[in-house]
Every structure is written in structure tokens, then in C-alpha cells.
Amino acid sequence: MANPIVGLDIGTTKIGVIIGEIDPGGAVKIVGVGVSPSDGLRKGVVVNIEKTVKSIEHAVGEAELMAGVDVESVHVGIAGDHIKSINSRGVIAVSRHDNEITRQDVDRVIEAARAVAIPLDREMLHVIPQDYVVDDQPGIKDPVGMSGVRLEGDVHIVTGAITSVQNLYKSVEKAGLKVSSVVLEPLASAYAVLEGDERELGCAVIDIGGGTTDLIVFNDDNVRHTASIGLGGRNVTNDLAIGIRTPLERAEEIKRSHGTCLRAVTDGEYIPVPGVGGREEREVSRAVLASIIEPRMREIFTLALRELQKNHYLDTLGAGIVLTGGCARLHGAAELAEQVFGMPVKVGVPKGVGGLVDAVASPAHATGVGLVRYGAARLANGRDEDLGSDRMRGLFKKMSEWVRQYV
Numbered sequence: 505m506a507n508p509i510v511g512l513d514i515g516t517t518k519i520g521v522i523i524g525e526i527d528p529g530g531a532v533k534i535v536g537v538g539v540s541p542s543d544g545l546r547k548g549v550v551v552n553i554e555k556t557v558k559s560i561e562h563a564v565g566e567a568e569l570m571a572g573v574d575v576e577s578v579h580v581g582i583a584g585d586h587i588k589s590i591n592s593r594g595v596i597a598v599s600r601h602d603n604e605i606t607r608q609d610v611d612r613v614i615e616a617a618r619a620v621a622i623p624l625d626r627e628m629l630h631v632i633p634q635d636y637v638v639d640d641q642p643g644i645k646d647p648v649g650m651s652g653v654r655l656e657g658d659v660h661i662v663t664g665a666i667t668s669v670q671n672l673y674k675s676v677e678k679a680g681l682k683v684s685s686v687v688l689e690p691l692a693s694a695y696a697v698l699e700g701d702e703r704e705l706g707c708a709v710i711d712i713g714g715g716t717t718d719l720i721v722f723n724d725d726n727v728r729h730t731a732s733i734g735l736g737g738r739n740v741t742n743d744l745a746i747g748i749r750t751p752l753e754r755a756e757e758i759k760r761s762h763g764t765c766l767r768a769v770t771d772g773e774y775i776p777v778p779g780v781g782g783r784e785e786r787e788v789s790r791a792v793l794a795s796i797i798e799p800r801m802r803e804i805f806t807l808a809l810r811e812l813q814k815n816h817y818l819d820t821l822g823a824g825i826v827l828t829g830g831c832a833r834l835h836g837a838a839e840l841a842e843q844v845f846g847m848p849v850k851v852g853v854p855k856g857v858g859g860l861v862d863a864v865a866s867p868a869h870a871t872g873v874g875l876v877r878y879g880a881a882r883l884a885n886g887r888d889e890d891l892g893s894d895r896m897r898g899l900f901k902k903m904s905e906w907v908r909q910y911v
Contacts, residue, residue, distance in 0.1 A: 508535075508571065509883065511875025512560070512578040512681075513689070514672065516545045516715030516738060517830070519559045521567040522864060522872035523575065524857065524880065532880050533859030534873070536571025538563040547715040547734055548584030548689075550671040553678065560679040570860075577682040579879040581871050582629065582672060583689040583711075583718050586665035589730040591634070592617045595656045605638065605647045605655055613657035626663045630688060634658040634726040643724075660727045662688050684879065690718035690730060692874030693828050695881075697852030697867075698722065705822035709852065710808050710841075711871070712831035714738045717804050719811060723820045733807045737831035740800050747796040748788050750777050758793065765801045765836035767794045794836075801837065805844040824848035830868040 509532070513520040523536030540563035544556030564575050594616030598605055618631045636644040638652035647655060669686065676683050690711045698707060706723040714737045721729040737759075744763070745755035754777070762775045774787040812818040824847045827837055832851050841849040854864050854873035864873050 524876035536567040538567030581689040690720040696874035712829040
């Protein structure tokens with residue numbers, strides 16, 4: 505395999521590795537998948553480097569064995585409640601005498617927009633162009649070639665805590681890997697699960713991970729807002745462990761196999777539950793599980809709703825909500841979210857790839873697949889060292905235009 509593209513999803517509860525390649529027809533094929541329990545993170549942030557390194561090595565080794573390749577570099581996902589974002593605008597005068605806007609002008613206006621003061625303990629992860637304004641004419645996607653004397657550009661800036669980013673780099677590099685890029689996890693998930701018309705009409709992706717729930721809003725084919733909520737699937741598991749008095753590992757298994765977000769479930773099903781510390785096993789009804797899971801999931805969705813309302817994006821979501829992440833697999837999650845948000849909700853699974861499709865056909869792999877597609881877009885856009893043929897450069901032109909990374 506000439507150019508394996510590897511996505512590394514370092515999460516609070518699991519570390520996932522997806523290996524892809526670009527086939528002769530130009531499509532992205534998944535050729536390897538590896539998953540390992542994650543022990544060294546809390547709420548998306550590395551708190552134990554050695555444990556994180558071991559988990560990364562295990563997941564990478566599993567994916568390498570399946571794909572038959574050696575992994576050298578990876579595109580790494582980042583999340584956590586240390587992630588912050590702002591929208592910014594830059595203004596410049598068009599440089600050419602004939603007032604024609606060039607690519608250099610666009611680059612200059614983006615540089616002007618990113619010239620914002622951020623705290624010394626933070627660094628920029630992404631500067632994502634949104635819209636341009638030429639001589640007070642708004643809503644322009646690509647101003648190159650147009651005539652004007654004044655160019656304005658809006659960008660979405662994502663920042664992270666320097667120490668959290670450094671610890672992520674250290675963990676990956678200690679595992680013997682090179683970091684090709686660091687990508688915001690909900691952005692990667694959106695790469696994997698959203699259709700073009702959803703981004704155009706307006707859509708929010710809610711990525712419910714183990715430690716955090718990450719939110720990204722699209723409208724008019726642009727990223728408008730990103731946010732992180734410090735609750736996730738681990739909180740649901742903790743609630744279950746306490747509520748039915750069982751070890752955390754067993755609570756996680758019960759959540760996955762029998763958990764539901766719908767209290768209306770009254771099928772009379774009973775689940776055997778082992779006690780803590782060798783105590784006697786007993787049976788608990790599925791309705792009891794729902795009475796524990798539903799309030800926590802409702803709280804997560806309500807916090808996401810408040811984030812959308814606070815920033816005035818709720819009315820812009822013409823295509824509704826897409827849930828992804830491991831906790832989106834919970835029975836009834838979409839139905840409960842529809843009650844909270846009052847709009848259509850679906851569970852998003854990775855799409856737009858070939859190869860081992862069944863192995864990644866789960867919301868839990870959305871970030872990993874999105875990282876592979878992001879890496880393929882960078883390859884096509886000339887951002888990686890080994891670009892291949894000119895035809896390869898154009899494979900993901902649309903995707904590359906959707907998100908350009910200025911870092």
C-alpha cells in the first residue's frame with residue numbers, strides 16, 4: 505500500500521484506529537480497524553501518558569495486523585471541554601490596480617481574521633473560512649476573480665489548551681507515530697456522517713462520546729459554531745452502576761445490550777445483574793434501566809439545546825440534528841432527542857467509504873472514518889508530502905473546499 509491514511513480517535517472510553525487507502529478509482533477504502541479500551545483519559549484529556557501510549561499501541565497493532573501495513577503517521581482527533589471557538593472577521597484592501605481579487609488577497613484576509621488575541625495558554629487548532637464580503641456584497645463563497653476594492657472574510661477559529669495538545673502529541677509520539685494533523689473530533693465526525701444538502705440547509709452534529717458531548721453546527725455549507733459539553737456516555741454508565749449497584753464494567757455491558765432512553769418500555773424484560781464485591785446476583789427490569797438512563801440523556805440533550813439557543817442557531821437547522829458517537833447507539837436516543845429539540849433527529853453512521861464497510865458501520869467509528877476522509881482531503885489538496893498523481897489531487901476537491909485548514 506503506497507499511502508495508507510490513518511485516523512486515530514483517542515477517546516475517554518476507547519481508542520480507535522482506522523486505516524484507509526485511495527483505490528485506483530479514487531474512492532477511499534477502509535482496510536484496517538483496531539479498537540482498544542482507553543484508560544489514560546478523562547473527559548477527552550490525557551491524564552496518564554503511559555496508559556494512553558499502551559492503549560494506542562494495542563489499537564494500532566490490531567489495525568496493522570488486519571491491513572497488513574506498518575503505520576508511521578496518523579491524523580489525530582482532539583476533543584474535551586478545553587476546546588473553545590470564536591467567529592472572527594478580517595478586512596483588507598484589494599491589492600491589484602485593476603481591483604481583481606486574487607488567491608493572495610483571500611489568504612491575506614484570512615490572516616487578518618485570525619489575528620485575534622487569545623490567551624497565552626491556548627493555541628489555534630483550526631481557522632475555517634466561512635463567507636466573504638466584497639464591497640458590502642455578502643454571502644460570497646469564493647471571491648477569487650471578482651472585482652472590488654474592499655474584501656472582508658469571516659472565519660471560525662477553534663482553540664485548545666496548549667498543555668492538553670502537547671500531552672496528546674507526546675502520547676502519540678511515544679507510541680512511535682508521527683502526527684500528520686490534529687483535527688477537532690466533531691469536525692471529523694461531520695466529514696463521515698453528513699450529506700452536502702444537510703450542511704447547506706443547516707444541521708447540528710451531536711457527537712456523544714464517553715467523556716464529553718461535542719457539538720458542531722453547519723449552515724449554508726459552512727461551520728458556524730462548535731462547542732463541548734462535559735458529559736457523555738461514561739456518566740450514563742456511572743449512573744447505572746450506582747442505581748442498580750453493579751460494577752462499572754458490568755454496567756457498561758448492560759447499558760449497551762439492554763439500555764434504553766425510553767421510559768415507556770414496558771416489555772416485562774428482566775436482566776440479571778451481578779452484585780458488587782461478590783454479592784448475590786439479582787434481576788432488574790428494563791423499565792428500571794430506562795428510569796436511570798433517560799434523565800441523564802435528557803440532561804445531555806438539554807445542555808446541547810441551551811448551547812444552540814444561547815448562540816441563536818436553533819432556528820437555522822433546516823435539516824435537523826444528527827447524533828453520532830458511541831452513546832448514539834442507545835435504544836431510543838433519537839426519539840428522546842426529537843422530544844427535546846422539537847425537530848427531526850437521526851443517528852448518523854459513516855458513509856462515503858468502501859472496503860471494510862461493515863466493520864465501521866457504527867456511530868462509534870464516525871470520528872475515525874472522518875479522520876481518514878480528512879486525511880484524504882489533505883492529500884488531494886497538496887497538504888501532505890507524498891501527493892501522487894495530478895488526478896489524485898482532484899479526488900476530494902469538494903471536500904477540500906469545504907474545510908481549508910490554516911494553521
